[in-house]
Amino acid sequence: MATKTAKSKAPVMTNLKGQTLVCLRTLTEKNPSSLETYIKLGGYSALKRLVTEKVKATDVISEVKTSGLRGRGGAGFPTGLKWSFMPRYFDGVKYLVCNTDEGEPGTFKDRDIIRYNPHQLIEGMAIAAYTLGARVGYNYIHGEIWQDYDIFEAALHEAKAAGYLGENLFGTHFSFDLYAVHGYGAYICGEETALIESIEGKKGQPRFKPPFPASYGVFGKPTNVNNTESYASIPWIMQHGGQAFADLGVANSGGTKLFSVSGHVANPGNYEVKMGTPFTDLLDMAGGVWKGRKLKAVIPGGPSTAVLPASVIESATMDYDSLSKARSSLGAGSMIVMDDTTCMVKALHRLSYFFYEESCGQCTPCREGTGWVYRVIDRIVKGQGKMEDLDLLTDVSKNISGRTICALGEAAATPVLSFIKHFRAEFEYYIEHGKSMVDSKAEPN
Amino acid sequence: MLSPQSIEKIEYELTKYPANQRQAAVMSALRIVQTERGWLSQESITEVAQYLGMPEIAAMEVATFYNMYDLAPVGKYKVTVCTNISCMLRDSDEIVDHLKEKLGIGFNEITADGKFCLKEGECMGACGGGPLMIVNNHTMHEFLTPEKVDKILDELE
Ligand SMILES: Cc1cc2nc3c(=O)[nH]c(=O)nc-3n(C[C@H](O)[C@H](O)[C@H](O)COP(=O)(O)O)c2cc1C
Ligand code: SF4
Ligand code: FES
Numbered sequence: 001m002a003t004k005t006a007k008s009k010a011p012v013m014t015n016l017k018g019q020t021l022v023c024l025r026t027l028t029e030k031n032p033s034s035l036e037t038y039i040k041l042g043g044y045s046a047l048k049r050l051v052t053e054k055v056k057a058t059d060v061i062s063e064v065k066t067s068g069l070r071g072r073g074g075a076g077f078p079t080g081l082k083w084s085f086m087p088r089y090f091d092g093v094k095y096l097v098c099n100t101d102e103g104e105p106g107t108f109k110d111r112d113i114i115r116y117n118p119h120q121l122i123e124g125m126a127i128a129a130y131t132l133g134a135r136v137g138y139n140y141i142h143g144e145i146w147q148d149y150d151i152f153e154a155a156l157h158e159a160k161a162a163g164y165l166g167e168n169l170f171g172t173h174f175s176f177d178l179y180a181v182h183g184y185g186a187y188i189c190g191e192e193t194a195l196i197e198s199i200e201g202k203k204g205q206p207r208f209k210p211p212f213p214a215s216y217g218v219f220g221k222p223t224n225v226n227n228t229e230s231y232a233s234i235p236w237i238m239q240h241g242g243q244a245f246a247d248l249g250v251a252n253s254g255g256t257k258l259f260s261v262s263g264h265v266a267n268p269g270n271y272e273v274k275m276g277t278p279f280t281d282l283l284d285m286a287g288g289v290w291k292g293r294k295l296k297a298v299i300p301g302g303p304s305t306a307v308l309p310a311s312v313i314e315s316a317t318m319d320y321d322s323l324s325k326a327r328s329s330l331g332a333g334s335m336i337v338m339d340d341t342t343c344m345v346k347a348l349h350r351l352s353y354f355f356y357e358e359s360c361g362q363c364t365p366c367r368e369g370t371g372w373v374y375r376v377i378d379r380i381v382k383g384q385g386k387m388e389d390l391d392l393l394t395d396v397s398k399n400i401s402g403r404t405i406c407a408l409g410e411a412a413a414t415p416v417l418s419f420i421k422h423f424r425a426e427f428e429y430y431i432e433h434g435k436s437m438v439d440s441k442a443e444p445n
Numbered sequence: 446m447l448s449p450q451s452i453e454k455i456e457y458e459l460t461k462y463p464a465n466q467r468q469a470a471v472m473s474a475l476r477i478v479q480t481e482r483g484w485l486s487q488e489s490i491t492e493v494a495q496y497l498g499m500p501e502i503a504a505m506e507v508a509t510f511y512n513m514y515d516l517a518p519v520g521k522y523k524v525t526v527c528t529n530i531s532c533m534l535r536d537s538d539e540i541v542d543h544l545k546e547k548l549g550i551g552f553n554e555i556t557a558d559g560k561f562c563l564k565e566g567e568c569m570g571a572c573g574g575g576p577l578m579i580v581n582n583h584t585m586h587e588f589l590t591p592e593k594v595d596k597i598l599d600e601l602e
Contacts (some may be wrong), residue, residue, distance in 0.1 A: 103567070105529040105531055105567075106568075107568075108572050108574075142569075144569035144582075145570050145571060145585070146582065146584075147583070181473070183511070184475075184511040184513040184514060186510060186511045199469060200468065201469040201472060201503075202503070202506070203509075262534070262573055262575065263530075268531075268572070268573040336530060342534065347530060347534075350528070351530055354530075354567060357567060
């Protein structure tokens, strides 16, 4: 296994104009994923300094708090605060978990971190392990991006051989083992307690909380779970200071953010920009709406965040506050762009199938509700809908929210409620005419 | 009987967990055995459970919960196409139609010669490269066009 090198065969994005690279900073180099490249850019120096100078955990945590870094997995919980929940003293092994399970449609940013800059994630996790006293870590990687899993695992062997992972690092008492593990096709395992169950070799059904992972995580031990991008931001923060990171962004949204831009743009891909970047700038970076068409709607943060019509998103900036003012959310930064040929009924049809298919089935409102919603939208799409169906959809969705073990229930309700709210006329047209309002307008490709 | 190659790989996965947590390796053990045998029969699952010293039913639960495990034969090449929203907006339907026509099968069917099976997949975490498909779980092909699909399939022995 150790003979493989961490090298991606995928074409590397070369158009970096307008981007501010923190998590993907190696993209400016020829061999972005290699250890030499990362070290050349100052990689592993922060880890070495903290460990050899025995910097206090509380100092690291306060630096992370200053940075304004908020969890990049979707919920935006302040990372420094989360770290302070881990018990300082514990008689036994504490664990660190990285969530690279991204499976929410439109989300593919963590993939680029593990394939183009794996060592920055490794260093970020090692710094977290040092700070939180974790002895062992796991990076749980989405099963379908297998080639990238191999790249990351190769990087782990490289880091170990170079003395950045393993026992007594830099000749100190600090030891940290980090392993790659994988999912195998279950969106729900992105939820942190389902992910923990999966690491333990079980089906991925979320646990009741509390207890939270900080007190009862992997194998029942204190565990800190963060998203890939959250950990990967840490080395930069420790190198340049929390304030410098905060200053890259805007109030309440420190740093840069990776946006996965997909759908109807000329150049889909990941773009790392400063928090607070105007939506229109980001859209331009992705080449604008493809085929010279007009923008219709955008899901700014992945399907668990509310869809916004063009007129609303066009005046927004990409940060937590602006998008919540627009009545949506930054989520994981998964921006799905839809042009004016998109049928919103069919788009919602596909999303509702997804949530129905991926519900783990533990909670009745989620299991039954997602199926019910799908069947109703399905009959609308088949031309058998009734006007009352729109209220029924709203009603069922509202009754899923807040009545479930995990946030998938709410995630499933959000698209239904926001699609109907903003595009009600389109749903009514479909029900009345038994066909889509846009099909007649759409030009052939 | 698990092959020596499979056992070696499973042993490597076991090094990632505490010695008393052998069950943790079940996800990878099932993946390893499936990759070698093409799919997971009831016997394969039993063998994995026995090797890891876990209840058979617990291994079965895992095999049925995660949808990349195949509990029935899938032909020599399983082609899974993502049809979720981002890929759909990039016209994954065209790719699906092309595959169905070229192979003469629908979703969850196997060609008469046993060479190909077609599956519909959920988001694969690579939406920027859509439309896309994976062959036998581990090889992803992105930015598909019907021509590119032809070329990929023609190169599979
Ligand atoms: C259904 C569901 C899916 C999720 N998927 C992911 C995911 O793919 N990646 C991720 O980092 N967090 C995901 N989360 C959020 C995690 O539960 C968790 O909050 C996160 O990993 C914490 O890391 P952060 O604080 O760094 O964001 C998901 C949550 C839910 C309810
Ligand atoms: S809300 Fe849905 S996915 Fe989450 S635990 Fe309940 S049934 Fe499972
Ligand atoms: S929607 Fe197809 S890979 Fe994500």
